[in-house]
Amino acid sequence: MRTLDQWFAEYAVSHQNPKNKAIHYICVPAIxxxxxxxxxxxxSGVIANTLKLNAPIIENWAFIVLLFVLIFYIRLSISMAVKIALFSAICLIVNYYISQIFPLWIFSIGVFVIAWIGQFYGHNIEGKKPSFLKDLQFLLIGPAWVVDNLFSRK
Known part of the structure; x- marks a missing residue:
């Protein structure tokens, strides 16, 4: 199994251009x-009826999927898993409040499409294909790479 640093080194190869990096710092978290x-x-009726916590932020499919995503990060780095867990919690909370004022699926599709357009534009500037075309695990490495680059003291 590759280490987090090995994943980052391979991911960084196609993320050298400052404009592409800046685009990724915005678009990867947005995606x-x-x-x-x-x-x-x-x-999520099944989840809510099973848990019966009356806690919509954790009684949904996103929370369940994010638990499995965190297992991926824990295997690579406990500290990165904590950072991603914090970001995931913020995503859950903000999305919950958005859902109270606007259809969440419409908002999410809009953000998703715009952010992917930005990603592909960034890779066009870079002149290299996105890493996930080589290995789908890079779809999970991208958020960790952004967190590492934005919040590390390197």
Missing amino acids: YFSIVGLLMSIP
């Missing part, structure tokens, strides 16, 4: 956020 919103939009 993650929108996927959380889309998952929260799936009816």
